[in-house]
Amino acid sequence: MLRVRFHGRGGQGVKVASRVLGTAAFSQGCYAQDFPLYGAERRGAPITSFTRISREPIMERGVISQADIVIVMDETLLHDPMAMPLSGLKKGGIVFINTSHSQEEAGAEYKITAWVITLDLTKIGIEMLGRNILSTLAGAVASRIAGLEEDSLRHAVEKEMSDIMTDRELIEKNIEASLYCYNAIPPVEIKTSGTREAGTVITMPFETAGVSSPAIYAIGNTPLRKTGNWRVFRPVWNYDACTKCMMCAARCPEGCILVNEEGFPYTDYENCKGCLICVEECPTKAVKGVLEVHA
Template identity: 65%
Template sequence: METQKTFTYRIRFHGRGGQGAKVASRILGTAAFLGGLYAQDFPLYGAERRGAPILACTRISSEPILERGVINNPDIIIIMDETLLDDTAANPLSDLKKGGIVFINSTHTPEEIKTKYHLTEQTITLDITKISLELLGKPILSTLAGGVASKITNVGENFLRQAVEMEVSEIIQDKEIIEKNIKAALHCFLSTPSVKIDMMEIVYRNNPVISVPFEPATISSPTVNSVANTPLRKTGNWRVFKPVWNYDACTKCMICVNRCPDSCISINEEGFPFTDYNNCKGCMICMEECPSKAIEKKREVHAW
């Protein structure tokens, strides 16, 4: 990709608590910094719980960055969980800059996504959850999304490698896990197609200090601030795995019913347990606790 002489890229990561959006934004910022650019990265949390929508922002620039605050009108949006596309509170695509680029962690093609969500901007998809399960054994997407974002913004592979090593080492000391994360990030870097970024001109115009408007709580914590939303929040829509019961093996001991942290397992007329998939988060505690191995873990794929 041809890089402009002076540029500022504003990248917004959307994910769910526990997926690693904050670390992804940090990996991109660190990789850009190591590559000699100016960088800024920070997370924005709403509800502090696993699965809640969160966002993180990274600015990278050839010039000192004077902007502060949450990124509105991003040049690039990285969506780490495609169920957020249907989340009216998170609404991650709402203010994508015209000519911008969207990456979506999805099993669907860019054309399918563009048709469904009426997107006209450049769209890239890659099933990084699958890659994560294969290479890391867990659906933790931080280093993988960092790899994707580094490719889109043209941050070099070597700087990405160093950034992953630095950032993951702060959390985990196990060298094998760090190496696996480097491998996963580079895999995603190489699997992401090169894109042409042609709309991100330098923005310092006449006034070098850009004033950031007051940020309403509906932006920083949309889920918490939506009125009377509890019954409407289908918290099961973002799970990676779903439990599936095998009634031939089930002894009706009720252990799974009692251990489900979300109380979403009920009993059917024949006395067998079943879950409310609208609210099951896929923690798989029921499977771990079942003494009869009557619950199986199946990968959930967002389908329409």
């Protein structure tokens, strides 16, 4: 059985990517199972999804703790202690990273010893689809690495896109872009070996409600959670055009926009999520969205 895990952020198409892979495998006669995991849904929050592919009926459920293939759709997650996309990758397993870096650079940057494959899906998405939606592109990359046929992928993208959109032109663009990604990745052969899962069962001790009730005593830990790495585009101000009207600051839903000593607005990039409402609202078009290059 092949076990594939996708990591990305809400809104990038993580769930649909796992479905494209599942449907591609199913359409060529395999058993498949796909499954997204998210908490309270919101754009930008880390999302994981899973696809299992097998020649035999699948006798597993739930999260994949030991993956053969990990697809990282947002490379900022590699630094996220809660997401930990590489945890449980099997020996001999493959990591795909959506990045502008080469395989060697990405491997060195993120200290990955496993086999790394890279492709700049964000750039392809923006150029070929006109937006930062990676579902079919990541599904295509996973289909290639999983050794599925090109026709199965084409069918899967057609099927999954038709289920969620009616724009025929956009469906065609998705097919074209996904086939491009599929062919941009060289075929690979995967030979993995699992490690035995550990886990000693304990007897849970009693603790009083002072410890064991679900309340948080620690204060002020929200600022510790930096949300700046959710951005795909960063807002940048052109002070020559800015009239200091502060419309951007008034409309910022996160309260990230502050005023500098000269009275010009600027944002706190550690927490700005890149929603670009400031770009939309600026009456003099003084704020532009610039594509982020991470790492």
